[in-house]
Amino acid sequence: xxxxxxxxxxxxxxxxxxxKSYALSACVIAACTALGLGMQTLxxxxxxxxxxxxxxxxxxxxxxxxxxxxxxxxxxxxVLSFHIxxxxxxxxPLVAEVESMITxxxxxxxxIVLSGLAGRVREQAEIARDGERRAITLYQMSRDLSRxxxxxxxxxxxxxxxxxxxxxxxxxxxTDASGxxxxxxxxxxxxxxxxxxxxxAAAQWVFETRPLVGSFNLASRRSAALLVxxxxxxxxxxxxxxxxxxxxxxxxxxQLRLLETLASQTALALERAQLxxxxxxxxxxIETERLRNTLLSSISHDLRTPLAAxxxxxxxxxxxxxxxxxxxxxxxxxxxxxxxxxxNRLVGELLDMTRLESGTVKPNYEWQPLEEPVGTALRxxxxxxxxxxxxxxxxxxxxxxxxxxALIAQVLFNLLDNALKYAPGDTVVEISARMxxxxxxxxxxxxxxxxxxxxxxxxxxxxxxxxxxxxxxVGLGLSIxxxxxxTHGGQIWAKNREGxxxxxSFTLPQKEEPPAIGASMTVAAEED
Amino acid sequence: MTGxxxxxxxxxxxxxxxxxxxxxxxxxxxxxxxxxxxxxEGLAQVAASHPHLVILDLGLPDMDGLExxxxxxxxTQTPIIILSVRGHERDKIAVLDAGADxxxxxxxxxxxxxxxxxxxxxxxxxxxKDEVDSIFQMGNIRVDMPHRxxxxxxxxxxxxxxxxxxxxxxxxxxxxxLTHHQLLKxxxxxxYADESHYLRVYMSQLRRKLEENPAxxxxxxxxxxxxxxxxxxxxxxxxx
Numbered sequence: 107x108x109x110x111x112x113x114x115x116x117x118x119x120x121x122x123x124x125x126k127s128y129a130l131s132a133c134v135i136a137a138c139t140a141l142g143l144g145m146q147t148l149x150x151x152x153x154x155x156x157x158x159x160x161x162x163x164x165x166x167x168x169x170x171x172x173x174x175x176x177x178x179x180x181x182x183x184x185v186l187s188f189h190i191x192x193x194x195x196x197x198x199p200l201v202a203e204v205e206s207m208i209t210x211x212x213x214x215x216x217x218i219v220l221s222g223l224a225g226r227v228r229e230q231a232e233i234a235r236d237g238e239r240r241a242i243t244l245y246q247m248s249r250d251l252s253r254x255x256x257x258x259x260x261x262x263x264x265x266x267x268x269x270x271x272x273x274x275x276x277x278x279x280x281t282d283a284s285g286x287x288x289x290x291x292x293x294x295x296x297x298x299x300x301x302x303x304x305x306x307a308a309a310q311w312v313f314e315t316r317p318l319v320g321s322f323n324l325a326s327r328r329s330a331a332l333l334v335x336x337x338x339x340x341x342x343x344x345x346x347x348x349x350x351x352x353x354x355x356x357x358x359x360x361q362l363r364l365l366e367t368l369a370s371q372t373a374l375a376l377e378r379a380q381l382x383x384x385x386x387x388x389x390x391x392i393e394t395e396r397l398r399n400t401l402l403s404s405i406s407h408d409l410r411t412p413l414a415a416x417x418x419x420x421x422x423x424x425x426x427x428x429x430x431x432x433x434x435x436x437x438x439x440x441x442x443x444x445x446x447x448x449x450n451r452l453v454g455e456l457l458d459m460t461r462l463e464s465g466t467v468k469p470n471y472e473w474q475p476l477e478e479p480v481g482t483a484l485r486x487x488x489x490x491x492x493x494x495x496x497x498x499x500x501x502x503x504x505x506x507x508x509x510x511x512a513l514i515a516q517v518l519f520n521l522l523d524n525a526l527k528y529a530p531g532d533t534v535v536e537i538s539a540r541m542x543x544x545x546x547x548x549x550x551x552x553x554x555x556x557x558x559x560x561x562x563x564x565x566x567x568x569x570x571x572x573x574x575x576x577x578x579x580v581g582l583g584l585s586i587x588x589x590x591x592x593t594h595g596g597q598i599w600a601k602n603r604e605g606x607x608x609x610x611s612f613t614l615p616q617k618e619e620p621p622a623i624g625a626s627m628t629v630a631a632e633e634d
Numbered sequence: 635m636t637g638x639x640x641x642x643x644x645x646x647x648x649x650x651x652x653x654x655x656x657x658x659x660x661x662x663x664x665x666x667x668x669x670x671x672x673x674x675e676g677l678a679q680v681a682a683s684h685p686h687l688v689i690l691d692l693g694l695p696d697m698d699g700l701e702x703x704x705x706x707x708x709x710t711q712t713p714i715i716i717l718s719v720r721g722h723e724r725d726k727i728a729v730l731d732a733g734a735d736x737x738x739x740x741x742x743x744x745x746x747x748x749x750x751x752x753x754x755x756x757x758x759x760x761x762x763k764d765e766v767d768s769i770f771q772m773g774n775i776r777v778d779m780p781h782r783x784x785x786x787x788x789x790x791x792x793x794x795x796x797x798x799x800x801x802x803x804x805x806x807x808x809x810x811x812l813t814h815h816q817l818l819k820x821x822x823x824x825x826y827a828d829e830s831h832y833l834r835v836y837m838s839q840l841r842r843k844l845e846e847n848p849a850x851x852x853x854x855x856x857x858x859x860x861x862x863x864x865x866x867x868x869x870x871x872x873x874x
Binding site for chain 1: 830834841849855
């Protein structure tokens with residue numbers, strides 16, 4: 107497609123008929139003369155007037171096809187050839203007769219009128235074609251602009267198109283927060299050497315002094331620069347700098363108009379992108395505010411409840427020391443221990459969520475068998491799993507997967523912990539995994555509990571959502587899972603099972619082939 | 635601990651509340667305790683009193699616990715158990731690679747700390763004796779060290795030389811968390827210290843041969859993102 111554009115760009119420069127056209131017109135007349143001679147030899151009664159018509163046909167052909175200059179040449183040549191070859195084969199004094207003078211004159215008038223008419227037709231066709239090319243150029247750029255997002259990509263589309271159409275170097279500068287212009291996108295041209303500092307200084311100067319005028323030229327030592335302000339509905343967005351080759355001619359008004367149209371399209375697209383950015387930022391701010399409020403109310407409730415139990419138990423142990431028998435003392439100590447564990451978990455969840463949200467968690471991807479995170483999660487749940495039927499279905503040919511083991515263990519821990527909490531104590535909890543395709547690992551944790559509340563399959567992954575109070579957790583467990591899985595590029599979802607219970611599934615895309623275990627490792631270890 | 639002199643434990647911790655409950659719990663469990671509230675003080679105490687074990691907090695006011703560990707390991711092999719609120723794998727790996735024996739994340743239960751302390755003291759005693767038991771038993775797994783034979787439920791199991799070497803290394807450090815780096819270095823040598831997937835593959839094979847349920851191992855435990863720990867007897871379920 108860039109090829110098409112470059113092709114269109116070339117045609118913006120019109121050309122005068124070259125020596126080739128003159129040579130061609132001479133050839134046409136020669137051919138007509140030959141044709142006339144041939145006809146006369148073949149048909150003895152072929153009259154001179156018919157020869158004149160053949161020659162006139164040649165002149166008309168040249169006039170319509172090659173422009174005025176070659177047409178005049180053709181008419182002179184045809185008159186000469188008619189008189190020399192057909193009227194006066196004996197080489198009598200040239201153009202002596204008045205008759206021939208008149209023939210020449212008529213021929214010339216016909217030529218000039220015809221070539222003028224033909225020229226205008228050609229010009230109009232050229233203009234129409236120019237218009238079409240301009241429309242195509244504009245269409246192509248606006249199509250590409252609508253396909254990309256973000257200020258950077260839009261600017262890049264603009265410079266690519268402009269540099270292709272006008273065969274020049276281009277730079278788009280946008281205003282930053284401090285009002286300074288900074289280059290966002292650039293297209294180089296091997297034939298144009300840019301003095302970047304000079305170009306920037308010029309752009310900044312134009313921007314500060316005359317921001318709202320149309321494009322204007324800037325004489326530079328190496329190239330002719332053209333600075334076009336990018337103006338949209340809210341005012342100046344940035345500046346488009348076009349650096350033409352020093353050898354090429356300045357742009358004509360038609361080209362200039364095209365450039366300005368491209369610039370204003372870009373400006374509109376950029377403004378739209380900026381507006382989208384601003385809206386998004388505003389939405390994020392609102393969402394953050396909402397979360398902060400939920401967080402505060404959740405902290406005040408969920409963190410204070412265990413704290414109240416701890417404070418109460420501890421103070422009772424202190425103050426009623428003599429009244430309590432050993433059994434009650436043990437109960438109180440047990441309560442303190444359990445509630446502080448709960449408190450610790452709540453704080454942990456809040457911290458994990460904050461870290462995942464803020465993007466400070468950098469996953470440490472390593473190749474490993476899935477049974478490692480599964481084992482870690484099961485180990486952490488050992489006391490809760492006591493006496494619970496558990497089915498683990500990990501195919502023995504499961505390849506190594508590239509994951510952050512600690513984070514995936516956390517996901518499995520949260521899912522299993524949920525399953526244990528929501529399903530009755532004697533029902534089986536299952537973990538299974540398989541390669542759904544060569545590049546997608548599917549892991550499922552399922553239970554035979556009461557299942558998910560209807561139409562809440564999506565909402566349960568929201569922050570602070572709780573199906574019903576089951577104790578422990580601020581309702582962050584599943585949203586932590588979602589954050590971790592999304593960081594891994596996978597998806598997580600939940601469904602009710604046939605026959606009761608819920609199944610939580612997540613996928614982990616595996617883009618690379620697992621590494622092979624090289625023979626050198628075996629040798630190295632077995633040497634000693 | 636009857637019959638043996640009470641082990642001397644140095645606790646390097648700047649929080650008085652933590653020192654207080656450690657003092658009460660440890661002295662009641664038959665340990666003698668000395669305390670230090672800063673890294674410098676801790677280093678001086680180790681040199682002066684030669685404790686059998688050091689409990690070290692990572693977040694000390696004057697220097698990082700990691701630095702304390704490094705300086706101690708320059709001259710002594712006294713077991714070091716780290717206490718920290720920093721739960722990230724990176725922090726664990728750094729301090730374990732520096733030579734710490736174990737790592738506990740605050741808050742922790744006293745039972746857990748006592749179990750880790752016992753394991754560390756046992757290892758330290760075994761290494762000073764400088765001889766390994768000829769028969770190593772854990773659960774239904776029996777390893778006949780002199781004959782290099784391994785039995786599960788009294789049935790002989792064939793291990794490849796690497797698997798055996800890996801098992802031997804884990805047994806030598808039973809109870810201790812070994813980072814991927816440490817295991818690779820000891821089994822395969824320095825060149826392969828960063829190829830952790832080799833280790834994981836062999837570990838997985840070892841589990842399949844020796845564990846009843848390799849996805850729910852009882853002995854060859856994964857410390858996610860850090861390394862492995864061989865648990866012999868009193869396995870502690872609340873381990874992080």
